[in-house]
Amino acid sequence: MPHSKHKKIGVIGLGIIGHGVTANLRRKGFPVFVWNRTPRPVPNFVGSPAELAALCDYIQIYVSDDKALLQTVNQLNEKLATRHIVIAHSTVAPDSMRAAAEIVEGRGARFVEAPFTGSKAAAEKGELVYYIGGNEGALREARAILEASSKEIIEIGEIGQATAIKIATNMITAASVQATAEALALVQALGVPLGKFVEAMQVNASYSTTLAMKMPKMIKRDFEPHFSVKHMLKDVQIANQLGLSRYIDLGVTAAACDRLLEQIQWGYGDDDYSAVARKYLPETGSTGYEEPQIGEQDEQAKGNAITGAVESFVGSDSTSSGQTESRPTRAPDSDKAKEATALRRGFLTQLLRRWRQLLKRPVSSKEV
Structure with a gap:
């Protein structure tokens, strides 16, 4: 196996995770060069992804979403060669991960899919957990690099499958924190000290590392x-789209x-996702929670988002007669499957019509 410590590593994306990973790589003796969309006054900052590829053999990508990942690999593309291994850590749709792999491999380079679990503290301590997939040789060669910022590496399978695992685990994480916020609100409303709830949860079978980290901060x-x-x-929206x-x-x-x-609508998009508790737990000294007022434009934007999601499934040319433009779909396996698909499509078409009616209907004084 090549001595990866003798080769230069490029890190793209210096957010919470990328910053922590870079520090760990350097502590482990790897020569590291970096690039970020917003320039940073940090060592070995280069001018572009292409310049990074010209300098480095291994490139780790920590960008936030599907669009950014595909833009990044396209910017790398002209400089990629057989010596390169590109390691993508973004949480994106599986199809986007496969598309990124196709671009990289089209240049003769190798691609490793490596989404991770763990947040700021884990990145700083080098205790991320990577779910990885790709060519076996590339996985072996990339392992020493991944070990510099992780406590465990789990091989999943072909490209796209590790991303599916990551999306599924984040579904559970988001739901767990949301349920905790609601439970805290109920306990408090019933007059039970929140500290007693925490004490009870610590010996409950549903207690987890996530709750151990988030619950005290939610209360505070x-x-x-x-x-x-x-x-x-972004991650749960991907899950919803995949489910639909x-x-x-x-x-x-x-x-x-x-x-x-x-929370996004109220301006808290950069807060920790445990901020969903803000809706349920009033500030100290407050007698209750008052929701920020959402303007008409915000409501319309939310309506358009929901309409778009349903239209993307049932077809955008639904008519008042109830007919929907036919779209190519995967062939169902049986008559029952055909019937179920038709029922689902009909239900969503009705839902779309009803939603459009609600958006157009003025609010009566009785509803205010």
């Missing part, structure tokens, strides 16, 4: 970002998504 309303609202919202495309009702995930979206 300490929402310093370790993993932001906007990034968790496969006719799976992800009701709990949808509810968690709504609460995260509220």
Whole structure:
């Protein structure tokens, strides 16, 4: 195996995680060069992703979403060669991860999918957990680099599968924190000290590392970002889209998504995702919680987002007669599957029509 410590590593994306990973790589003796969309006054900062690829053999990408990942690999593309291994850590849709791999491999370079679990503290301590997939040779060669910032590496399978695991685990994390916020509100409303609830949860089977980290901060309303609202919202939106495309009702995930979206609308997108507790736990000395007023434009934006999501599934040309433009779909396996698909499509078409009516209907004085 090549001695990876003798080769230069490029890190793209110096957010909470990328910054921590870079520090750990340097502590472990790796020569590291970095690039970030917003320039930073840090050592070995280069001018572009292409310049990074010209300098480095291994490139780790810690950008936030699908668009950023694909833009980054396209910017790298002209300088990629067979000597390169590109390691993508973004949480994106599986199709986006596969598209990024195709771009990289089209230049003869190798691609490793490596989304992770762990937030600010784990990145700083070198205790991330990576879910990895890709070519076996590339995985072996990249392992020493990943070990510099992790406590465990789990091989999942082919490109796209590790990303699916990451999305699924974040569904559970978001739902768990949302349920905790609601439970804290109920306990408090019933006059039980929140400290007693924490004590009870610590010996409850549903207690977790996430709750151990988040619950005390939620009670204190300490929402310093370790993993932001906007990034968790992006992940659960991906989950919702994947569920919709496969006719799976992800009701709990949808509810968690709504609460995260509220925080975005109220201007708290950069807070930690545990800020969903803000809705339920008033500030010290407050007698209750008052929701920020959402303007008409915000309501319209939310309506347009929901309309777009439903239209993307049922087809945008739904008519008043109830007919929907036919779209190519995966062939169902049986008559029952055909019937179920038709029922789902009909339900969503009705939902879309009803939502459009509600958006157009003026609010009566009785509803205010």
